[in-house]
Amino acid sequence: MPRRGPRMRDKPKDFKGNIKKLFKRISEYKILIILSFAFAIGSTIFAIVSPKILGNATTEIYTGLIAKLNGVGGINFTNIKKILLSLLVLYVVSALFNYIQNLIMTGVSQKTSYKLRKEVSLKLNKLPMSYYDKQNVGDILSIITNDIDTLQLSLNNSLTQVITSIVTVIGIFIMMCTINVTLAIITLLILPIASIFVMLIAKKSQKYFFNQQKYLAEVDAEVEEMISGYTVIKAFNGEEKVLNNFNVDNEKLYNAGFKAGFLSGLMHPIMNFVGNLNYAIIAIVGALYAIKGKITVGNIQSFIQYSKQFTNPIAQLAQISNQIQSMIAASERIFNFLDNEEFIDDGVLLTKNVVGNIEFKNVKFGYNKDKTIIKNFNAKVNQGEKIAIVGPTGAGKTTIVKLLMRFYELDGGEILLDGKNIKDYKRSELERVFAMVLQDTWLFNGTILDNLRYGNLNASDEEVIEAAKLASADYFIRTLPDSYNMVLNEETSNISGGQKQLLTIARAILANPKILILDEATSNVDTRTEELIQKAMDKVMEGRTSFIIAHRLSTIKNADLILVMNEGDIVEVGNHEELLKKDGFYAQIYNSQFEK
Numbered sequence: 001m002p003r004r005g006p007r008m009r010d011k012p013k014d015f016k017g018n019i020k021k022l023f024k025r026i027s028e029y030k031i032l033i034i035l036s037f038a039f040a041i042g043s044t045i046f047a048i049v050s051p052k053i054l055g056n057a058t059t060e061i062y063t064g065l066i067a068k069l070n071g072v073g074g075i076n077f078t079n080i081k082k083i084l085l086s087l088l089v090l091y092v093v094s095a096l097f098n099y100i101q102n103l104i105m106t107g108v109s110q111k112t113s114y115k116l117r118k119e120v121s122l123k124l125n126k127l128p129m130s131y132y133d134k135q136n137v138g139d140i141l142s143i144i145t146n147d148i149d150t151l152q153l154s155l156n157n158s159l160t161q162v163i164t165s166i167v168t169v170i171g172i173f174i175m176m177c178t179i180n181v182t183l184a185i186i187t188l189l190i191l192p193i194a195s196i197f198v199m200l201i202a203k204k205s206q207k208y209f210f211n212q213q214k215y216l217a218e219v220d221a222e223v224e225e226m227i228s229g230y231t232v233i234k235a236f237n238g239e240e241k242v243l244n245n246f247n248v249d250n251e252k253l254y255n256a257g258f259k260a261g262f263l264s265g266l267m268h269p270i271m272n273f274v275g276n277l278n279y280a281i282i283a284i285v286g287a288l289y290a291i292k293g294k295i296t297v298g299n300i301q302s303f304i305q306y307s308k309q310f311t312n313p314i315a316q317l318a319q320i321s322n323q324i325q326s327m328i329a330a331s332e333r334i335f336n337f338l339d340n341e342e343f344i345d346d347g348v349l350l351t352k353n354v355v356g357n358i359e360f361k362n363v364k365f366g367y368n369k370d371k372t373i374i375k376n377f378n379a380k381v382n383q384g385e386k387i388a389i390v391g392p393t394g395a396g397k398t399t400i401v402k403l404l405m406r407f408y409e410l411d412g413g414e415i416l417l418d419g420k421n422i423k424d425y426k427r428s429e430l431e432r433v434f435a436m437v438l439q440d441t442w443l444f445n446g447t448i449l450d451n452l453r454y455g456n457l458n459a460s461d462e463e464v465i466e467a468a469k470l471a472s473a474d475y476f477i478r479t480l481p482d483s484y485n486m487v488l489n490e491e492t493s494n495i496s497g498g499q500k501q502l503l504t505i506a507r508a509i510l511a512n513p514k515i516l517i518l519d520e521a522t523s524n525v526d527t528r529t530e531e532l533i534q535k536a537m538d539k540v541m542e543g544r545t546s547f548i549i550a551h552r553l554s555t556i557k558n559a560d561l562i563l564v565m566n567e568g569d570i571v572e573v574g575n576h577e578e579l580l581k582k583d584g585f586y587a588q589i590y591n592s593q594f595e596k
Contacts, residue, residue, distance in 0.1 A: 018332045025116070026155070029108045033159065036104040040160045041167050043097035046090045048171040051309075052179070053090065055302030057083040105160050113152035119338060120144050126342040129407045133367065137228075138221025143337050146216055147330035154327035158320050165313035165320070172306050172313075179299045179306075180289065183282055187307050190278045194314045197270050198321075205263035208256050209325045215253035217333075222246045275311040282307045343427070344409070349420060351429040356383040356514045356545035357418050358404065364412030365403055372411070373399055375568040381561070386541055388548045388556035390589065391565035397549045400565075401517045404547070405434050435513035438520070441500040443492045448477055449484040451503060455510035464510060470540060471506035473499070509540050516541055519549045553590050562586065 026033065060080050120143065176184035226233065226242055233242055282304055289295040295303075363377040374396050381387050389397045402408055404415060406422050415422050422430060435455065443451050452464045459467075465484070468474040476499055480486045492500060508516065518537065538558075550556050557576045564572035564579065564586045572579055572586050579586035 018328050018335060021335050022151075022327075022331050026108065026112055029111065032104050032108055036101045036108070036160055037163050039097045039101035039104070040164050043094045043101065044164045044167045045171060046094035046097065048168065048175055050087060050090050050094070051302045051305040052175055052299075053083060053087050054305075055296075055298035055300075057087070058298035058301050060298070101160055105156055109152045109156035112155060113148050116148050116151070116334060117144060120148070120334070123338055123340070123342070127340055128343040128409070129402070130367070131340060136221045138224035139217050140337070141224060142217035142220040143333055146220065147333050150326055150330040151334065154323045154330075158323050158327065161316055161320050165316045168313040169310070172310050176303060176306050176310075179303050180286075180295055183285060183289075183295075183303055183307075186281060186285065187278055187310055190274050190311065191314070194271060194274050194311055197274070198267070198314060198317070201263050201266055201270075205260055205325075208260035208263065210329045211256035212253065212260050212326070214329075215249060215256050218249045219246070219253050222249055271311045271314060275308055278307050278311070279304060345427045347423055347425045347427065347430070349425045349429070351417075351425060351433050351514075354418050354433055354514055356433075357381070357416075358515070358545060359416040359419075360400075360413070361416065362413035363400075363403065363410060363415060365399065365408065365410055367408075369411070373568050374403070377413070377568070377570065379563055379570060379573075381545060381547075383545055384543050385560040386546045386548065386558070388550065388559035388562045389565060390550065390553060390556065390562060390586065392589070394567075395565040396568045397565055398519055401436070401519060401547055401549065404515075405436070405517070406430060433514045434517060435508040435511040435515075436517045436519065437501075437504050437508045441492070441497075441504050443488055443500055443503060445488060445490045445492075447482075447485050447487050448480070448503065451488060452484075452507050452510060455507035456512065459510055464506075467510035468503075468506045470509050471502050473502035473506045476502070505537070514544060516544050516546045517549075518546070520551065564589075 057080055060076060060083065064076055124140075173184060173188060176187060222242075222245060226246065233239055286295060286300040286303060290297060290300055358379075358381040360377050360379045363374055364372060365374040366372040377396075377400065379387075389400060391397055399408075403410060404422070406427065417425065417430075417433070444454070449461065449464060452468060453459055455467070456463070461484075465474060468477060468484075477484055477486075480495070486494075488494060495503075548556050548559060553576075556562065559575065561573065562575060562579055563570050564584075566585060572582065572584050574582070574586075580590065
């Protein structure tokens, strides 16, 4: 399958800018975040104090044993009981505070991701059609799923860990100083050594975390294309090529993920090595101090426990830095998507009294600015007229109706609806005026009844069935399992192409539009069904302005006016008989259908 969409960058374009945007997003929860930080700090402080109190219990036991051996006393179990009870209270309070802060931050991260998904979903409906012409669908799906999930998990884990790690380092150093300043300074000397290792690994692993997000999106895009284009792949025997493309991207993802995981995984072994080295030094120096009576046995135990814990926050900060890098890489993709320019909706007019008079004035348009497709289109259509647009492939027929519905903005000229520029109407109002039936059917996973009711969400079941009858769809629907309640699968492959088209026509009828657009609406049905639809369409089009685009010219013989297009311009205008008498471009196209 061909590759689509822009390639992602290896690094964020604006690291600080994305952090500011992220903090702005979560600033509405600042009270909850501050509260979470307070509980996190409290939990950390209680956890830090615990080893020294435990050391007091060890000292009490050691002193009691020595006294008992010397025959001058024994172990004071009352004091030990008090120490252990106070220790238990500290552990319980620390665990409770930790639970509360986790609960708060989980809520904040979930609310943030919920709002971002909602914003992305709303943004999808506000982007111009030109965006989807250039963007990879799999990449958009990756933003909604992978990137927002990465952001949510990182928010949940990183923010409080940063605070607790910093508080833990400072708190442990203070507690070590209360025990022995010299030993505390010796322990502090490992901080620059550990920091150097952390910075080197974080710098090395940074690009791999960004690449991991990039290649994950590309793998998602490959999978989306494989599923959506499965029929085409099978028809053209393209399984091997598609699999090769997937394997290339999957290999890149594997390599980036492996290197990112491997380098971040080095943190703990290195920190453990540095911590064990410090542990050995503290044990030797502490033993010498204990022999000289400069420190108690319990304090040695507490200090050794503190020294082993001292490197853990540093390793955590390094790990958090990796998570933050992934979070920023994900947030940049999210914010870049949300920052895309939306279609302009500055109209104020309502369409309540619109009757359907349309005029195209010097319309110019091109999907790309350097290539104009519609060059100078002029046409006037009166209310209730049936207008056919014909011409060869690429002449601009479908483009004209897309411009009429304001799917794209004009490069020049204007389109008038009842004498007023379509830009002056609200988009939501303008959309109510039209109903479209295209060659490509738009049906969704759900019941047939729900799919038909999409044309008018307030329609009753009776109105839906009546619309189906007008479109000659009622008969075949009643032959299906569960009739109108039959569920169409995600690919709508459990009904035929012709049946799909009948449903879309029924949906358009139910919408009861002022202007009806039929773009090759009968191309996927057999001759008999086409005749039935044509009769139904004739009834539906009565009193409505209708645009019919068709390659089979036999379907538009009774049109009030036929616009013959070629290379973005109208080359002939008239009804069927008039155009045949001219013996021009239309006659040439018409007669070619009957040539051998």
